[in-house]
Amino acid sequence: MRVDHDIVIVGGGVAGATAAALLAQSGHRVALVERRRPASPDPSADFDPRVVAIAPGSAAVLAAAGAWDRLPDERLGPYDRMQVHAESGKIVFRASEHGLGKLGWMVEVPWLQAFAWQALEGLAGVELLAPSSVTDYSERTGHVRLELDGGKALRTHLLVAADGARSRLRRMAGIRTDLWHYNQQALVAHVATKRPNDGLAWQRFTDFGPLALLPLPDGRSSIVWSQPERRVGELRAHDDDAFLAELNASQDSPFGETTAATPRYSFPLIRRQARSLVSGRLVLLGDAARNVHPLAGQGLNLGLMDAAALAEVLAGWDGGSDPRRALARYERWRISGGSLVAGGIHAINEFTRAGPGRSLAGLGFSLAGRLWPLRETFVEYACGLDRDSPELARSAR
Ligand SMILES: Cc1cc2nc3c(=O)[nH]c(=O)nc-3n(C[C@H](O)[C@H](O)[C@H](O)COP(=O)(O)OP(=O)(O)OC[C@H]3O[C@@H](n4cnc5c(N)ncnc54)[C@H](O)[C@@H]3O)c2cc1C
Known part of the structure; x- marks a missing residue:
C-alpha cells in the first residue's frame, strides 16, 4: 500500500505549524491540513486582540522552526520583570536575578502563525493543504486514511491532531476529555x-x-x-x-x-484535559491535548513544548516502522508535564475567587518570594527551561 506521508498534521495554528516545521527538518515527509490559510500580517494594523506571552523556552522552539526571527521588533513586547499581587501580598521576579535576558515577550498570534507558515513554505518535504478540512479518518493496517472535504484522501503513517480545543479528531478517536x-x-x-x-x-x-x-x-x-x-x-x-x-x-x-x-x-x-494523548497512530498536540485558564499565560507555551517533545521522540523514527513506542513516550512525558501546569493554574484560580483565599495566596506569594530555590524553580517552569522541558527549549539557557 502506497502511503503519501510519514506524518499528516491537522490544524495549522501556531502549535501545529511549528510541529510541522520541526518534524520536516528531521527529514520526515509532512503534510499540514488547515481549514483557513493564514493571511499575511499587515504592519500598518493596530495590535491584534489575540496577543500571548511567549516564554524563552518557547521562543527557542519557534526560532528552531524558523518563525521567531522573522518577527520585527516593532511587534514584540518584551518583559524582564513580573509582579503578581493578591490582596496585600506580592511576588516579584526579575530576569537578571535568574540569569535571563527576558522573562518573555508579548506577541500577536496571527503574526506567529503567519511566520510559522512562511518558514514551512521554504522547507523540503512539506505539503501545505489549505484551505482544506478533515471530514473523517480511519486506522488501517500500518497506516491511517484521512478523508478531506472535496473528496481527496490521504494515507499517512502517523496522524497529529493539532485542531484546537474543540478537536474534531479527538472526538472521532473516542478520546474522552475532562471539562471544567x-x-x-x-x-x-x-x-x-x-x-x-x-x-x-x-x-x-x-x-x-x-x-x-x-x-x-x-x-x-x-x-x-x-x-x-x-x-x-x-x-x-x-x-x-x-x-x-x-x-x-x-x-x-x-x-x-x-x-x-x-x-x-x-x-x-473552559479547562479541558484529554484523558490520553494517543490512540493507535493518532496523537494530540496543543489545545487539542488540553487547554488551560489564561491566568498564567501558558496555553500556547504548553503546545509549543508538545511540538518540540514530539519532534524529539520521533527524531530517530524512519517513517516506515511502527511509531507507537515513541508515541507512548510522548504521551507519558506530555500528559504529566501538561497536567502539572494545568492543575496548578486551576487551583490558583479556584483558590483566589474568594477574599480569604486571596489573602492566603498573597501571604503565600510574599513567603515564596523570600525562598530562593522556590522562586528559581517557578521561573524555570514558567520559562520552559526546567529539566522536563524538551532539549530545544532548554537551549534558551
Ligand atoms: C484570553 C486568552 C489569553 C491567552 N494568553 C496566552 C498567553 O499569554 N500565553 C500562552 O501561551 N497562551 C495563551 N492563551 C492560549 C493560546 O491562545 C492557545 O493555547 C493557542 O493559541 C492554541 O494554539 P493551537 O495551535 O493549539 O490551536 P488553535 O490556534 O486553535 O489552532 C487550531 C487550528 O486547527 C484548524 N482546524 C480545526 N479543525 C480543523 C479541521 N477539521 N481540518 C483542518 N483544520 C482544522 C483551525 O482552523 C486552527 O487554525 C490565551 C488564550 C486566551 C483565550
Whole structure:
C-alpha cells in the first residue's frame, strides 16, 4: 500500500505549524491540513486582540522552526520583570536575578502563525493543504486514511491532531476529555496608561478574577481580565469612560490610571484535559491535548513544548516502522508535564475567587518570594527551561 506521508498534521495554528516545521527538518515527509490559510500580517494594523506571552523556552522552539526571527521588533513586547499581587501580598521576579535576558515577550498570534507558515513554505518535504478540512479518518493496517472535504484522501503513517480545543479528531478517536466550566470569560483589550509600560508583566487577583496588564511594544498594555460571564457582558456594553472607570477601580499597577481602551473582546473559559494523548497512530498536540485558564499565560507555551517533545521522540523514527513506542513516550512525558501546569493554574484560580483565599495566596506569594530555590524553580517552569522541558527549549539557557 502506497502511503503519501510519514506524518499528516491537522490544524495549522501556531502549535501545529511549528510541529510541522520541526518534524520536516528531521527529514520526515509532512503534510499540514488547515481549514483557513493564514493571511499575511499587515504592519500598518493596530495590535491584534489575540496577543500571548511567549516564554524563552518557547521562543527557542519557534526560532528552531524558523518563525521567531522573522518577527520585527516593532511587534514584540518584551518583559524582564513580573509582579503578581493578591490582596496585600506580592511576588516579584526579575530576569537578571535568574540569569535571563527576558522573562518573555508579548506577541500577536496571527503574526506567529503567519511566520510559522512562511518558514514551512521554504522547507523540503512539506505539503501545505489549505484551505482544506478533515471530514473523517480511519486506522488501517500500518497506516491511517484521512478523508478531506472535496473528496481527496490521504494515507499517512502517523496522524497529529493539532485542531484546537474543540478537536474534531479527538472526538472521532473516542478520546474522552475532562471539562471544567469556570463560568468566567476573559475580557481582552489594549489600554493606554498614564505612564508607559516599559516591560513589566503585572497581575492582580481582583474581586472579580485575575487582571493582567502585559506590555505591548508601543508602551500600551494588553489586558486580560477573567470575570463572571454576566459581568463581562456588562463591561463590554459600557462606553469607554465607564469601562475605564471600572478598570481603574480594580487596578493599581505602577503605570497609573488607564486613559484609553481599544474595543473589547471576550473568550469563554473552559479547562479541558484529554484523558490520553494517543490512540493507535493518532496523537494530540496543543489545545487539542488540553487547554488551560489564561491566568498564567501558558496555553500556547504548553503546545509549543508538545511540538518540540514530539519532534524529539520521533527524531530517530524512519517513517516506515511502527511509531507507537515513541508515541507512548510522548504521551507519558506530555500528559504529566501538561497536567502539572494545568492543575496548578486551576487551583490558583479556584483558590483566589474568594477574599480569604486571596489573602492566603498573597501571604503565600510574599513567603515564596523570600525562598530562593522556590522562586528559581517557578521561573524555570514558567520559562520552559526546567529539566522536563524538551532539549530545544532548554537551549534558551
Ligand atoms: C484570553 C486568552 C489569553 C491567552 N494568553 C496566552 C498567553 O499569554 N500565553 C500562552 O501561551 N497562551 C495563551 N492563551 C492560549 C493560546 O491562545 C492557545 O493555547 C493557542 O493559541 C492554541 O494554539 P493551537 O495551535 O493549539 O490551536 P488553535 O490556534 O486553535 O489552532 C487550531 C487550528 O486547527 C484548524 N482546524 C480545526 N479543525 C480543523 C479541521 N477539521 N481540518 C483542518 N483544520 C482544522 C483551525 O482552523 C486552527 O487554525 C490565551 C488564550 C486566551 C483565550
